[in-house]
Amino acid sequence: MMDWTDRHCRVFHRHLTRRALLYTEMLTTGAVIHGDRERLLGFDAVEHPIALQLGGSDPRELAEAARIGEAFGYDEINLNVGCPSDRVKDGRFGACLMAEPELVARCVEAMKRAVAIPITVKCRIGIDDQDPEVALDALARGVVASGCDALIVHARKAWLNGLSPKENRDIPPLDYDRVYRLKRAMPEVPVIINGGIPGIEEAKAHLEHVDGVMLGRAAYQEPWRLLSVDREIFGEAAPHGSxxxxxxxxxxxxxxxxxxxxxxxxxxxxxxxxxxxxxxxxxxxxxxxxxxxxxxxxxxxxxxxxxxxxxxxxx
Ligand SMILES: Cc1cc2nc3c(=O)[nH]c(=O)nc-3n(C[C@H](O)[C@H](O)[C@H](O)COP(=O)(O)O)c2cc1C
Structure with a gap:
């Protein structure tokens, strides 16, 4: 999560759960390709398994950034199709890509071709006046046909005109059933649900319908909750007793x-x-x-x- 998480945070979280997959905050392809790579991408070996999240919409640049991420040792590359900030909109990536499913599919295809590690996509159920029944399926089918290994769905729309990024994490209503329906429509594809999930008990309830649960704010603001993830979700002992x-x-x-x-x-x-x-x-x-x-x-x-x-x- 941009401005919140970083490599130090992930080392801490890894001491709370061995099994949860940890994600970097979004890094733009420009930063990965032209920036100070060690500072932006460097991580500690204990952070594994760890996914690198990329923001971009140019298939060639995304392929290049994915290659760089794989060489750094990341276990997965995730494409952000959910971030609603203005900066992101101007760069034609993030949530606005929900309106360009064919382009997103080409991005995934290029990344798949470039690396051997899994490529996943994190998206919304739709944006603005899109019908989520149509928009989410269109995005999902396109990226899955291109080889996307899993979909993480923030179960609300992003309203790109009029709401701040923060409001876009709270105001558009959550629609978990829409994500459950996606899973039923595409049983062969791992679907991970995200958005407003406060803790491990609620996560377990979602796991009746989908393959995984992503916690954002709850994991960061109440990290003590992560201490029960390995026991409650994976049936294993926590890394530490307290x-x-x-x-x-x-x-x-x-x-x-x-x-x-x-x-x-x-x-x-x-x-x-x-x-x-x-x-x-x-x-x-x-x-x-x-x-x-x-x-x-x-x-x-x-x-x-x-x-x-x-x-x-x-x-
Ligand atoms: C400060 C902050 C920064 C975020 N940065 C990212 C990001 O870089 N990439 C991303 O996919 N989502 C980002 N998000 C969104 C979260 O990953 C998540 O989708 C959203 O908060 C809803 O899930 P939650 O209710 O569990 O927090 C961010 C959220 C917050 C609060």
């Missing part, structure tokens, strides 16, 4: 990053929602906010913050 243990396990990574010049806050800013309804959660947050943002703050700030939490946030 949030404290997961955070302590971050310490070697943090020391390594501090030694490279990363500021502590760049990592600990992702821990704000780590504890929920446990004594000391607020003191943990306050300590990180007050001490973790100091220039030269070290790992001891995190240890001290963890010590303020009385009981574990159990897995």
């Amino acid at each position: 949030m404290q243990a997961a955070l302590e396990a971050m310490m070697p990574y943090i020391e390594q990053q501090l030694a490279r010049g990363t500021r502590l806050h760049a990592i600990t800013r992702h821990f704000v929602g780590a504890f929920h309804a446990v004594p000391g959660a607020r003191a943990f947050r306050r300590h990180l906010a007050e001490q973790g943002t100091r220039l030269g703050a070290g790992g001891d700030v995190l240890s001290d913050a963890i010590a303020k939490v009385a009981f574990g946030q159990a897995a």
Whole structure:
């Protein structure tokens, strides 16, 4: 999620679930091809399995960016056909591509030809005055015919005129049934549902109808929920028995990053929602906010913050 997630966040989340697939925020093909690749694409080996999300609409550039992503070691390339921001519209990618299913299909075809890893598409159920019954099927059928390996559907329209990106994540009504119908119409294609899913119990209910569930804001703002993903969804033990243990396990990574010049806050800013309804959660947050943002703050700030939490946030 642009401006929210980054590689540090993903390392943290990987300490909460071994099995969930993690996604990068959207990177434009221009940035991937012409930008500082190590800074934009570099990630830690513990982040696997990890998908790189691309924004673009030029098949040749997308193929090139996918090739670069594969060479960096990403496990999947995902094409963004859901982002509604103006910047994205001007560049003719993101959600506005819902209106150009043939172009999206050509993009997928070019990426498939370029790499051996899975190519997936994240889209909306439609945009503006499109009929989702027609628009979603048209997009899905086109990309699947081009070899798309899975579809992630944010179960609401994007209204490209008049709503801000933030409003476009809340105001257009959710239509989970539309995504379930897509799955029934294309049983051979993995369909992953996204949008407004608050936690693991709700995710399990969706799994009665679709193949996967993507959590966005809930995963970021309430990361403690991820501690039960491996047990509840995959029937495996969590990587750590408590949030404290997961955070302590971050310490070697943090020391390594501090030694490279990363500021502590760049990592600990992702821990704000780590504890929920446990004594000391607020003191943990306050300590990180007050001490973790100091220039030269070290790992001891995190240890001290963890010590303020009385009981574990159990897995
Ligand atoms: C700050 C922010 C940044 C986002 N950036 C991206 C992005 O880069 N790529 C993407 O596919 N979706 C992005 N999204 C949308 C989410 O992935 C997700 O589709 C949306 O928030 C609905 O799911 P949720 O209700 O589980 O959050 C972003 C959402 C937020 C809140």
